[in-house]
Amino acid sequence: MDVSVSMTVNGVEHSHAVEPRTLLVHYLRDTLGLTGTNIGCDTSQCGACTVHIDGDAAKSCTVLAVQADGCAVTTIEGIGNGSLHPMQQAFWDEHGLQCGYCTPGMIMASIDLLNRNADPSRAEIRHGLEGNICRCTGYQNIVNAVASAAKEMAGADA
Numbered sequence: 001m002d003v004s005v006s007m008t009v010n011g012v013e014h015s016h017a018v019e020p021r022t023l024l025v026h027y028l029r030d031t032l033g034l035t036g037t038n039i040g041c042d043t044s045q046c047g048a049c050t051v052h053i054d055g056d057a058a059k060s061c062t063v064l065a066v067q068a069d070g071c072a073v074t075t076i077e078g079i080g081n082g083s084l085h086p087m088q089q090a091f092w093d094e095h096g097l098q099c100g101y102c103t104p105g106m107i108m109a110s111i112d113l114l115n116r117n118a119d120p121s122r123a124e125i126r127h128g129l130e131g132n133i134c135r136c137t138g139y140q141n142i143v144n145a146v147a148s149a150a151k152e153m154a155g156a157d158a
């Protein structure tokens with residue numbers, strides 16, 4: 001029997017009837033058509049599905065849609081306000097991606113990282129992103145991108 005879920009996604013209210021077993025990532029991709037959130041594994045390891053739930057990063061393959069009932073969810077589509085978010089710009093500038101499959105999750109996790117620690121060391125960046133796997137870049141340019149975004153965002157706050 002379907003159950004009703006309501007949540008705000010990228011500032012827009014949504015209500016749907018879903019199967020109780022529906023994962024949040026499937027709700028976002030299949031019901032709302034927000035396919036920027038990727039699925040890269042079936043073991044909760046890769047982080048490609050990372051979104052923000054009430055401001056905190058979460059792997060949306062580990063959350064049932066019904067568990068996000070009443071929450072505010074942000075996906076990669078919701079961070080830019082019509083232009084690139086500073087974190088997206090930093091990934092672009094620092095070549096922090098190759099195939100791009102991990103990138104939406106990396107960016108959502110990186111924004112959360114800076115929300116919790118605005119001036120992380122490179123070791124703290126690596127530790128903060130250890131739940132996100134990249135098969136292409138070797139991580140160096142991802143760390144460069146997050147460090148660059150931290151500087152840029154600190155300047156914007158000043």
Ligand code: FES
Nearest residue numbers: 040044046047061
């Ligand atoms: S799809 Fe890999 S952690 Fe969610």
Ligand code: FES
Nearest residue numbers: 098099134135136
């Ligand atoms: S850029 Fe290809 S998996 Fe990260």
